[in-house]
Amino acid sequence: MTTANQAATGQTAVSTAVKTLALNPEKIAVTPTIGDYHILGDILMERCLGYTTMPCPPMTKRTLELGAKNSPDMICTPFKITLGNQIEAAEQGANVFIMPGAGCRLGFYDILQRQVLKDLGFKVELISLFDYVPTAKRLFQTLSSINPDLTQEHFDRVFATVVQITLEMDKLADFMRRNRAFEITKGDFQRAYQDYLQEVIDASCADAAADVGIKYDKILKAIPLDKPRRPIRIGILGEIYVVVEPFSNCHMEDWLTEHKVEIDRPFDLTRMAMAINSVPELIEKSGGYVDYNLGSTANEVIAQAHSMMQDGIDGIIHVKPASCSPEITAMTILQNMSRDFGVPVMYLTFDTETGEAGVHTRLEAFLDMITMKRQDDSVSEVVNQAVAEGNQAGINQKKGEGY
């Protein structure tokens, strides 16, 4: 990845297959952290606008504090976190930020963030990528209005690369989530995936990106595993930011992985992009539980939950930031599905608190519960043994009057 320092010394990582732009050292662009997707923003900035890019400073407690302090209290959590990212990056010299500018309230983050950053005295440029219309055409309009020299042909090639990388990234990450808990050498998957990210960012065109993807697909699939025939399988669904960004969900996936759980998390950027333009199909896939557009990606959540439950998943964890209205709507529908299919669903709401203990308590209890259910479809050994011995010992003599 090209950083501000590298740009200053004249080194750029952009390959030659697409006509490279000389990077402007005056413009230092940062994509706020959301999983590993910032590499996509970096590619757009470097190759379409010729901006230097800088990695977002790592998320810490300070990021949250800064974000929360300068945000309206009732706004959704991703706003606070991304604002914290922007402030910390601005302190380190960044002066361009990109935000998607589409979706639910997420679509309006940039307007408010622009104002907050200005009030704080930062002279920064905030680019709203989609400017409220999530299409490739609109993205080209946005970028070409900033860089009038950007041709449609050049944009198309960069965009195709970005799309290719997104597809490959999501495919590899999905495979990793399903198998990471069972790797024999701890850290194999993470190492290989990080190597992939390092390598793919330099892919000069869509074909080159696809080659890197194929290479790492083989590497990931060759990692030795010790996977039981039917491992405990837990689905994760909900609001995209909290699902995708580990810092915002108390590193839930790491915890589940350590406890030997196969994670079924189909929600990623690929699915999100598809979901926005395919609400009618999603409604069809919801098994009659919903017949209208719920807003944002809530229809996708319902459709995914339905297919997971039909597929015999052990349990589903639904996550959302505090006050996320599309997901609140989805929750009530999930409750009905949970009752009908007999699949437990746990609901977690995240805000700027950093206490992991509460989340881990709930995860442990959830996992205990589905493990007990699994032990013998309807009978749990642990409990039944306890019950049998409890009866035998007669320590429950005192009860009875109550009923």
Add this chain to the structure above:
Amino acid sequence: MKKAYLGVDIGSISTKGVVIDEGSNVLASSYLWTQGNPIQAVKNVVAELKESLPDECVIVNSGTTGSARKLIGLILGSGVVKNEITAHAVGTLSVVPEASTILEIGGQDSKIILINNGVVMDYAMNTICAAGTGSFLSSQAKRLDLELEDFAELALSSQNPAKIAARCTVFAESDLVHKAQIGHSKADIVAGLCRAVVLNYLNNVGKGKQIKGPVVFQGGVSKNAAVVKEFENELGLPVYVDPNGHLMGALGVAVLCKNAQEELFFDFNITNLDFETRGVECEGCPNHCEMICVYREEILLDAWGNKCDTGMTLVSNQAA
């Protein structure tokens, strides 16, 4: 020698200890206030248990649950450290095997556990709200200058409970002040509060869950007869409160210990040892993890709160 198993439940308000034998019979139990000092509370509980435990019994494994389970698990050298939900389900089912729903309201949190054929099917726990928990009731009792023990009796005497907003502690409190100022009697207000706790619980924790009988109610608030009555009214079902309801978490973890088939040395001497915890902020990176280091007689036992290995290295170097 008779094998025995110790279960300790260290909650925010009270600390409970139970010793059972191999038949799950309770040999000794203890129930004391935590008073913000879980280590001292556990020492007191262990000392009390030792007093009442028959001489021939030897504790071969111990387990902890409750919010201080990790800390106390380390101090006791426990083989089982379990979350409250699992512990309560196992404990309750060992006493009331036919239970379908467990309602629980503790000092700091509340939960609901749904059971089908002795297996936990679903549960929920309050997330970010303290309304409808024991600490809310006790702070309001203080505001009204009442002893918690008199609370239920007064509430039950009310003929016309005041309507108190149940949505949120802050609203409930201002509503309560308002009702008092316009002249509602203390009994009516207290009865209204008990009702508010029940409604809040059912709306927040129990929402969307099908509550079926037999219903067991436990946790500190289950000792409040007025709350029990409100639950019965709202649910239209009899609500069973076990006299040992407060011990279910400790009992559950003791049962889990017994089932663990692992034997670990347990030393009653911990009551005489000096344990200390120190909070350290790791300066290794901007994350500034708040770490807790636990020392026994000045020797570092363990530390946690760090998100990476940097903190651990730092702490052990300091200790060395």
